[in-house]
Amino acid sequence: MQEVSATASLWKVALSLLVIIAFIPASLWLLKRFQLAQMKLGKTDIKILSVQSLGTKEKLMLVEVENEKVLLGVTSHTITHLKSFPKRGRPFDSELVQAQHEQVRQSQGDDK
Incomplete structure (x- = not known):
């Protein structure tokens, strides 16, 4: 029973880490898009x-x-x-x- 909960916990940590790693480039991309939009709007x-x-x-x-x-x-x-x-x-x-x-x-x- 403890092996199952340890494995599930390990998967949760790995999935959380992947989400955080994917979040960084996605947020940088969004930031760049918003900056470009602001530059285009600022005539x-x-x-x-x-x-x-x-x-x-x-x-x-x-x-x-x-x-x-x-x-x-x-x-x-x-x-x-x-x-x-x-x-x-x-x-x-x-x-x-x-x-x-x-x-x-x-x-x-x-x-x-």
């Missing part, structure tokens, strides 16, 4: 478009503010403005098509 004119890590404490950030893109160098001590890009004119795909057309024209001119 801001500043958007982080891209981040490229250059080392442990250095990174490049492409940020959009009022439809103007700004490239920033970020370290643990400073933020440096590296370059500004003008407001969007044409979309990138139309720029690419135009560049391809110009390249074809140049190559046809070289053949003559």
Whole structure:
């Protein structure tokens, strides 16, 4: 009789441990989801478009503010403005098509 209660007790402890271990990642996932939802609800004119890590404490950030893109160098001590890009004119795909057309024209001119 004591063996059955000891086994049942051991299963209860193991199951409780599994529930606690599963609870930690689930709560972290929920916390991250709520933070993303709050960021989306908080309408801001500043958007982080891209981040490229250059080392442990250095990174490049492409940020959009009022439809103007700004490239920033970020370290643990400073933020440096590296370059500004003008407001969007044409979309990138139309720029690419135009560049391809110009390249074809140049190559046809070289053949003559």
